[in-house]
Amino acid sequence: MLKKDNKTDVIVVGAGPAGIACAITLARAGKDVVLIERGTFAGSKNVFGGAIYTQPTKELFPNFETEAPLERRSIAHNYMILGEDDSTTISYRKQGNGSYSVIRAKFDRWMADEAKKAGVTVVEQTVVRELLKNGTSVVGVRTELEEYYADIVVLADGVNSLLAKQTGLRKDIEAKDVALSVKEVIKLDKEVINNRFNVKDDEGVIGQIFGGPMLGILGLGFIYTNKDSVTIGLGVTLEDLVKNNYRPFELLEQLKKHPSIAPLIDGGTLKEYSAHLIPEGGYKRIPKLCDNGVMIAGDAGMLVNNLHWEGTNLAMISGKLAGETAIEAINNNNFSKKFLSQYEKSLRNSFVIKDMKTYKDLMDIMHQRQNAFLNYYLKKINSFFEMFTTVNSVPKRENYWTFIKTIFTDRKISELFKDLWAIIKLLWSILV
Amino acid sequence: MNIDKKLYTLKYSPDTQSHLNPDKEQCKLCQSKNCTFICPAKVYEWNEEKQELIINYENCLECGACRIACERKSLGWQYPKGTKGVTFKQS
Numbered sequence: 001m002l003k004k005d006n007k008t009d010v011i012v013v014g015a016g017p018a019g020i021a022c023a024i025t026l027a028r029a030g031k032d033v034v035l036i037e038r039g040t041f042a043g044s045k046n047v048f049g050g051a052i053y054t055q056p057t058k059e060l061f062p063n064f065e066t067e068a069p070l071e072r073r074s075i076a077h078n079y080m081i082l083g084e085d086d087s088t089t090i091s092y093r094k095q096g097n098g099s100y101s102v103i104r105a106k107f108d109r110w111m112a113d114e115a116k117k118a119g120v121t122v123v124e125q126t127v128v129r130e131l132l133k134n135g136t137s138v139v140g141v142r143t144e145l146e147e148y149y150a151d152i153v154v155l156a157d158g159v160n161s162l163l164a165k166q167t168g169l170r171k172d173i174e175a176k177d178v179a180l181s182v183k184e185v186i187k188l189d190k191e192v193i194n195n196r197f198n199v200k201d202d203e204g205v206i207g208q209i210f211g212g213p214m215l216g217i218l219g220l221g222f223i224y225t226n227k228d229s230v231t232i233g234l235g236v237t238l239e240d241l242v243k244n245n246y247r248p249f250e251l252l253e254q255l256k257k258h259p260s261i262a263p264l265i266d267g268g269t270l271k272e273y274s275a276h277l278i279p280e281g282g283y284k285r286i287p288k289l290c291d292n293g294v295m296i297a298g299d300a301g302m303l304v305n306n307l308h309w310e311g312t313n314l315a316m317i318s319g320k321l322a323g324e325t326a327i328e329a330i331n332n333n334n335f336s337k338k339f340l341s342q343y344e345k346s347l348r349n350s351f352v353i354k355d356m357k358t359y360k361d362l363m364d365i366m367h368q369r370q371n372a373f374l375n376y377y378l379k380k381i382n383s384f385f386e387m388f389t390t391v392n393s394v395p396k397r398e399n400y401w402t403f404i405k406t407i408f409t410d411r412k413i414s415e416l417f418k419d420l421w422a423i424i425k426l427l428w429s430i431l432v
Numbered sequence: 433m434n435i436d437k438k439l440y441t442l443k444y445s446p447d448t449q450s451h452l453n454p455d456k457e458q459c460k461l462c463q464s465k466n467c468t469f470i471c472p473a474k475v476y477e478w479n480e481e482k483q484e485l486i487i488n489y490e491n492c493l494e495c496g497a498c499r500i501a502c503e504r505k506s507l508g509w510q511y512p513k514g515t516k517g518v519t520f521k522q523s
């Protein structure tokens with residue numbers, strides 16, 4: 001609750017997974033916390049691909065599997081490599097409950113309601129325009145209507161975080177460090193989804209799509225199954241959209257028409273279209289995450305593990321850790337940068353920064369070799385299977401050698417070595 | 433499916449004022465006009481005759497891509513007021 005002088009212990013900006021996790025952690029410890037959200041309700045401006053992860057969500061909401069509005073429990077991951085008109089799919093399937101597809105307008109709203117129950121004051125329909133400072137310390141926020149003060153302000157205001165920029169902790173994002181994602185939620189009957197994806201009512205599939213209309217550009221597509229809808233979308237680095245003059249929704253239209261994708265959504269009607277930016281800069285683009293009186297969590301801190309499609313979990317855990325540091329800070333009445341740096345330290349000791357560090361070279365290598373890994377080899381995988389499955393009365397050994405020869409005729413040997421070197425470098429940086 | 437049909441699926445509460453304010457002089461000098469094609473809601477159109485951007489800010493999805501893609505870094509971009517803008521219900 002706000003006290004008389006409009007001051008509270010902590011103000012959290014942004015009711016997404018990071019902000020809600022932070023606020024609820026504080027409220028459960030008996031601290032006064034105000035969560036400010038610009039949307040009509042928590043979730044109304046929040047967009048993602050499609051799944052939340054069970055283990056990190058349980059850390060914050062132990063009973064969410066029975067209480068939260070969930071769509072389908074993921075039981076299969078399909079990795080689809082699309083050529084221009086063919087595709088190769090690897091599917092890993094196992095009964096489990098590692099992740100669930102959700103609709104953010106429902107799920108985030110539920111999380112925010114849980115936060116309210118825990119004592120968080122949720123202020124909706126309010127945009128924070130500015131941070132209030134006293135010298136070098138952040139001491140509050142200015143909304144459209146009034147000024148709120150707090151000992152600590154946590155910025156969980158998403159990828160664009162204009163506020164993180166204001167603190168000077170974050171530089172402006174570059175076009176190569178974000179992906180612009182567009183997606184459609186397409187209504188289909190439950191039974192149709194069950195049949196097409198080979199699942200039961202509450203079971204779902206996550207599809208990760210390489211190639212197709214994104215051959216040669218740094219972008220990936222995705223499919224998620226919801227209860228009575230299928231989400232299909234793609235994300236492409238803004239840099240590649242700009243370079244190629246692509247309209248993102250036209251790429252999505254092409255993806256929807258791909259012969260391996262079209263049957264999955266055939267006959268469906270569009271329920272909702274949306275777009276969002278995804279931080280893709282990786283470890284090297286993580287800004288300083290705290291200063292006097294302020295911490296940054298979730299997408300605002302560029303905390304996304306793009307290779308594993310993890311974002312909401314990094315958001316939740318970073319929010320929780322920021323909340324824990326804030327509790328200590330309040331107990332010690334110390335809101336200095338030095339004290340709050342405990343937050344960065346705990347992030348470094350957690351999987352959040354460790355994982356991002358593991359993939360620190362990934363994006364550099366992908367930017368350098370994108371035509372190799374996101375065009376040439378994807379097509380090659382498909383042409384291998386084309387060769388392998390073709391029955392044409394040509395002896396198989398001849399087919400093999402024809403295939404092998406093409407590798408050396410349509411790609412320079414020096415390029416092949418560079419590709420191999422890039423793979424070795426990448427694997428080394430990941431494993432060592 | 434064209435973009436207008438896609439945008440038709442969304443609930444908007446448009447403001448009377450634009451939250452997107454490019455520097456019009458800079459727009460005239462801009463070569464790439466990135467905003468006119470990268471925007472996922474086709475908010476921006478270039479009027480060749482008037483030499484200015486037409487801004488359909490009511491359609492904005494608030495993603496922020498235009499601000500970053502702007503060649504001249506001269507796009508005044510802020511979130512719409514608290515009660516305004518797009519509401520996603522199914523995403």
